[in-house]
Amino acid sequence: MSLDETRKDEDADPLMVRSVEKAFRVLEAFDGANRSLSLAQICANVGLDKSAAQRFTHTLNRLGYLQKDPVTKRFELSLRSLEMARHFITANPLVNRAMPYLLHLSRETEETVNLTLPDGPDIVFAARFMSRHMLNTDVVVGTRMPAFCTAPGRAILSRLPPEEARSLLERSRLQAFTPQTVHTVDALAAQLETARRLGYATAWEEFFPGDLSVAAAVLDQTGRPVAAVNIGVSSARYTAERAEEVLAPLVVAAARSISQASSPF
Numbered sequence: 041m042s043l044d045e046t047r048k049d050e051d052a053d054p055l056m057v058r059s060v061e062k063a064f065r066v067l068e069a070f071d072g073a074n075r076s077l078s079l080a081q082i083c084a085n086v087g088l089d090k091s092a093a094q095r096f097t098h099t100l101n102r103l104g105y106l107q108k109d110p111v112t113k114r115f116e117l118s119l120r121s122l123e124m125a126r127h128f129i130t131a132n133p134l135v136n137r138a139m140p141y142l143l144h145l146s147r148e149t150e151e152t153v154n155l156t157l158p159d160g161p162d163i164v165f166a167a168r169f170m171s172r173h174m175l176n177t178d179v180v181v182g183t184r185m186p187a188f189c190t191a192p193g194r195a196i197l198s199r200l201p202p203e204e205a206r207s208l209l210e211r212s213r214l215q216a217f218t219p220q221t222v223h224t225v226d227a228l229a230a231q232l233e234t235a236r237r238l239g240y241a242t243a244w245e246e247f248f249p250g251d252l253s254v255a256a257a258v259l260d261q262t263g264r265p266v267a268a269v270n271i272g273v274s275s276a277r278y279t280a281e282r283a284e285e286v287l288a289p290l291v292v293a294a295a296r297s298i299s300q301a302s303s304p305f
Contacts, residue, residue, distance in 0.1 A: 062088065066096045067105060067121065076114045125182055134267055135166050138258070138298045142167055142269065145294045149287070152272045155258075156192040158265065159184070161212040163193045166267070173274060188212045188228055189221050191253035192268035194241035195295075198232040199257045199265040205232055221246045240288045244280045252278055254287040256295035269295045 069077060069085040077085070083093045097115055100106040104120040129135055138155050146153040146169035155167040165183045187193025188209055197205040206229055214223040222228055235241035240256040255270030271287045278286075 062086070062092070063096055063100060066093070066100060067117070070115075070117045076109075076112075076116050078112075078114050082115065129166065129181070132166070134258070134298075137301050138267070138269070139167065141294050141297050141301075142169055145169075145269070145271070145290060146171075149271060149290060151287075154192065154270050154272065156190075156196075156255075156268050156270065158187065158193075158196045158267070161187055161208045163187050163190060163196065163268070171273075173277070185247060186212055188214060189217060189223065189243060189246040190270075191241045191243040191255035191272075192270040194228075194232060194235055194243065195255040195257040195268040195270070196265040198235035198241055199259065199263075202229070202232070205229070217247050218245055218249050220244060238288075240292050242280070242284055242288075245275060250275045252280055252283040254283060254291050256288075256291040258295045259299045267298070269298065 065086045066082060066088075069082055074081070074085070079090065079093055079097065082088065082097060083090055086093070088096065097106060097108070101108050101115070104118055106115045106121075107118040108115050134157075135155065142153050142155055150171060151173070152171040153169040154165055156163040157166045158164075162184050163186075165179060165181050165185075168179065168181055185193070187197055197208060200208070206225065209225045209228050214225070214228075215221070216223050222231060231241070240254060242255075243251075243253045245251055251272055252275050253270050253272045255268045257265040258267040258269060260266045269291050271291055273283055273287070
């Protein structure tokens with residue numbers, strides 16, 4: 041959904057508290073490319089006038105979610121904003137139940153192990169155990185990626201009803217992140233059918249060059265996918281065939297164990 045469509049939807053919602061929505065838009069303006077922002081940049085990025093931006097940044101600063109440099113007058117996210125992520129992780133029963141299995145998988149393979157959760161056409165990393173080989177160190181808990189070109193995303197999509205999965209693909213911004221990225225709806229639908237049949241999904245260098253990933257979906261009590269377990273390895277150390285042979289049984293077993301251990305979420 042585009043920003044304009046989102047705002048139109050919000051305008052039609054009489055229960056929407058506009059000031060809360062604007063405050064979160066201010067916080068969401070900060071990211072890896074915008075670590076520090078001036079008031080003028082916040083106005084431009086968020087679409088607020090100067091007076092409104094001053095009120096929101098002042099309030100968020102007083103609440104502890106933004107910090108302001110006394111010399112440059114620029115704003116940054118504070119450490120308190122990180123607490124929101126911690127609250128989510130500690131309060132989420134699925135993430136907590138998955139942790140022992142992810143830790144075991146990490147120790148058994150000595151490779152990078154992740155738990156990702158679906159969010160519309162994207163996936164979000166909710167837990168990550170890094171390998172000593174340090175694959176993709178820029179990916180941290182909270183990182184968002186498109187589902188269509190990632191193994192965990194495909195594993196989740198493959199366990200949805202085909203028409204729902206296709207709808208999510210059609211809503212995705214399909215683009216080639218690398219020369220290997222599959223990015224047409226029909227080709228992706230065929231890959232999802234293969235993943236549905238095998239019980240796991242793969243992605244070979246489709247988002248990051250050199251990244252080989254194998255994933256399996258975690259299912260709730262109704263059989264609906266609620267997460268995915270994946271292992272990522274480097275193409276410098278594995279071939280795609282070897283990664284699939286070695287890792288697929290492990291992620292399938294881990295995802296099945298988490299599914300069976302979890303009561304209704």
